[in-house]
Amino acid sequence: MATTQIPRDVYPDISLPLLFDPYEGISKRAQKNGCDLFRTRMMLRPTVCMTGEEAAQLFYDETKFKRGGAAPGWLQKTLFGVGGIQAVDDEEHKRRKRMFMAVMSPDSIDSLGYILERCLEDEVEGWRSSEKVVLYVAMQRVLTRAVCEWVGIPLKEEEVEKRREEFTALFDKAGGVGHFRARRCRVKVENWIRGFVEELRLGGGDASSDTPLATVSFYRDSRGELLPSKVAAVEVLNLLRPTVAISVYITFAAHALHAFPECAEKLRSVGEEYEDLFIQEVRRFYPFFPSLMAKVRQDFEWKGYQFKKGWTAVLDLHGINHDPRLWDQPHVFRPERFRDQPGSMYSFIPQGGGEHMRTHRCAGEFLTVSLMRVALRFLTTRIAYDVPDQDLSVAMTRLPALPRSHFVISNVHILDEKTLTYDEREEDHYLHH
Numbered sequence: 001m002a003t004t005q006i007p008r009d010v011y012p013d014i015s016l017p018l019l020f021d022p023y024e025g026i027s028k029r030a031q032k033n034g035c036d037l038f039r040t041r042m043m044l045r046p047t048v049c050m051t052g053e054e055a056a057q058l059f060y061d062e063t064k065f066k067r068g069g070a071a072p073g074w075l076q077k078t079l080f081g082v083g084g085i086q087a088v089d090d091e092e093h094k095r096r097k098r099m100f101m102a103v104m105s106p107d108s109i110d111s112l113g114y115i116l117e118r119c120l121e122d123e124v125e126g127w128r129s130s131e132k133v134v135l136y137v138a139m140q141r142v143l144t145r146a147v148c149e150w151v152g153i154p155l156k157e158e159e160v161e162k163r164r165e166e167f168t169a170l171f172d173k174a175g176g177v178g179h180f181r182a183r184r185c186r187v188k189v190e191n192w193i194r195g196f197v198e199e200l201r202l203g204g205g206d207a208s209s210d211t212p213l214a215t216v217s218f219y220r221d222s223r224g225e226l227l228p229s230k231v232a233a234v235e236v237l238n239l240l241r242p243t244v245a246i247s248v249y250i251t252f253a254a255h256a257l258h259a260f261p262e263c264a265e266k267l268r269s270v271g272e273e274y275e276d277l278f279i280q281e282v283r284r285f286y287p288f289f290p291s292l293m294a295k296v297r298q299d300f301e302w303k304g305y306q307f308k309k310g311w312t313a314v315l316d317l318h319g320i321n322h323d324p325r326l327w328d329q330p331h332v333f334r335p336e337r338f339r340d341q342p343g344s345m346y347s348f349i350p351q352g353g354g355e356h357m358r359t360h361r362c363a364g365e366f367l368t369v370s371l372m373r374v375a376l377r378f379l380t381t382r383i384a385y386d387v388p389d390q391d392l393s394v395a396m397t398r399l400p401a402l403p404r405s406h407f408v409i410s411n412v413h414i415l416d417e418k419t420l421t422y423d424e425r426e427e428d429h430y431l432h433h
Contacts (some may be wrong), residue, residue, distance in 0.1 A: 004304040006048055007033045013041040014049065022290040023396050027051050027319030037305060042312055043072060048296075051316035053326055056346040058302055059315045060354035062089070065294035070312060078174040078182040079241075081190065081234035083227075092222050096235070099219050100364075103212045103239065108150075109370045112243075116146040116374050124383060127412040132388070135254055136406035139247035139375065140164050147243040151236060152211030153196055163189070167244040170237075171400065186237075193233040193240075201226070212239050242364050248400045249368065250375045251407050252286040253279070255394075257379065258387050260333050267380050277335035279372050283350040284321045284343075285333050287394070287401040291316050292352060317349050385409040 009029050011017055018025045026049045030036055036052035050059055059065060066089045071080060080086045085096045119142045127133045144164040148155040155163060169185040197217045216235045220226060227235065256278070257264045266274050296311040307313075322330040326347045328337065346353045351365045390405035 004306075006037045006039045006305050006307075007035045009033060009038045009040040009049075011040055013044060014047065015041075015043050018042075018290075020397055022399055023287045023318040023401060026291060026314065026316035027322070030316070030319070042314065045312050046308070046310070047312040047314060048307065049314045049316065051319045052323060053320065053344065053347045054303075056315060056320055056349060056353045059292075059294060059313060060346070064297055064300055064302075064307070065313055066090075066297050067093075067294055070293040070295040074179060075174065078170060078179060078186060081186065081237060083231035084234040084238050086238075095222055096219070099215060100238075103215055104364060104367055106366075108212075109367050112146060112150040112367065113370050113374045115149050116142065116371055117378070119146045119149075120375070120378050120382075124412070124414065127383075127409075128414070130412070132408050132410045133385075133412060134406050134408055136247055136251045136402060137164075139250045140168050140244055143244045143247055143371070144240075147240050150212065151239055152209065152213035153193070153236075153240075164244070167241055168247075170241045171245045174399065189237060189240075190230065190233045193236045194229050197229045197232045197236065201229070212236070239364075243367070243371070245400070246368055246371050248288060248402065249282060249286070249372055251402060253282050253372060253376050254379055254407050254409075255392060255403050256282055256286070256333060258392070263333070263335060264380065266335075267376070274335065275373060275376060276369075277338045279369055279376065280338045280342075280348075281333060281335040282372070283368075284327070284348060287318050287396060288350050289317050289352070290399070291318070315353075317352070320347060320349055323347070382415060384413055384415055386411040 010032075011029070014025070014029070017029075021028070029040075029049065030038060030051045036050060036055050038049055040047050040049065050056070068087050068089050071087060076082050076087065085093065085100065088096060122145075123138065123142050127138065141160060141164050144167055145155065145160055148163065166185040166189045169182045170189070173179065173182040173185075196213060200214060200217045213236060216227075216232050216239075218226065219232070219235075226232070257267075263278055267278060292315045294313045294315070296307050296309055296313060298309045300307050320326065324330055326343070328341070342348065345355065351368065386409065388408060388410050390403075390408050392403045392405060392407070394401055395404050
């Protein structure tokens with residue numbers, strides 16, 4: 001097969017266009033170029049942008065792409081952290097992935113669900129007495145309390161707000177004007193976590209515990225060595241930060257309940273099956289991660305297109321989740337689509353694609369769905385609230401995208417009807433399945 005040049009985009013460097021259109025920029029440019037691949041530069045580096053299911057499958061071929069060196073330094077110093085799993089490849093990546101997947105066992109995820117429900121119950125009295133509650137911020141606070149307890153890091157009540165702000169800055173302020181604040185927060189939080197890692201290693205804690213903190217602190221790499229305490233802190237933060245970031249999805253779930261009231265009614269009447277469909281549609285429909293980056297390992301040819309060693313590859317997650325070739329009426333919110341069309345590991349990729357155990361797909365995806373389920377049940381069966389007039393349009397130019405008002409609720413009150421606890425509902429689920 002003759003080699004074909006990947007089409008070049010009209011923009012010599014796509015950095016600025018993606019800054020203003022991070023979620024739809026790649027798919028729009030691909031459509032204009034008439035190809036799922038196009039060449040450009042990003043921050044002056046030769047780059048190929050990729051969209052579509054076949055391109056996603058290629059992107060997760062780890063014989064052709066690697067993650068080390070792909071993310072720009074500013075992202076490592078804010079969102080990811082230096083030395084974390086996102087930037088390691090091959091055998092070391094597989095070992096660390098097994099560690100993270102062990103932490104994400106069903107029992108461990110259930111444990112965090114129980115903690116989250118308790119924290120929600122603790123917070124709801126404050127919501128009732130408030131004139132208004134900004135749900136995005138309120139859920140950050142609840143998730144901060146819950147995930148620190150689950151990980152095994154003690155958090156005093158007076159510390160909660162400080163840590164909430166720091167964790168949130170890492171994903172909400174990673175780019176733009178908040179970048180330097182995010183960098184300062186990462187240094188502070190890593191040093192804070194590092195203290196717990198070192199204390200545990202010196203015998204100041206329960207080394208035999210099965211907490212995620214202990215699992216990461218005593219993990220040994222492919223050479224049989226403990227991670228440097230700074231890198232261990234990065235990996236513990238890779239449990240804390242993404243869990244607090246689920247506040248984005250929970251806010252969008254509340255937005256969907258309000259924007260599509262027929263779905264809210266079905267949640268109350270149809271029950272658990274529809275609940276899972278609704279959660280998956282929230283994850284597909286609303287913007288979360290816009291794209292992912294990798295680096296070409298060596299020259300290779302694919303479908304006649306030539307890829308060069310060292311190129312940056314950018315995979316269009318949001319565009320694939322809205323690709324009309326893969327999804328019927330992709331810009332319509334319709335949870336029922338997941339009953340007949342669950343999507344493949346390369347077409348439904350809100351948190352990355354590929355196999356969980358083998359590739360760089362997000363280890364926390366099952367945890368995300370579980371915590372969304374806890375929050376959704378709380379919002380639909382435990383409390384009632386008003387949604388006052390506000391700007392609920394989604395700001396697609398910010399990262400992460402959010403309703404411009406961050407979703408404000410008011411007149412929160414607890415429903416009188418008896419609701420099952422999380423524990424009782426899970427027991428009931430297993431008995432009937």
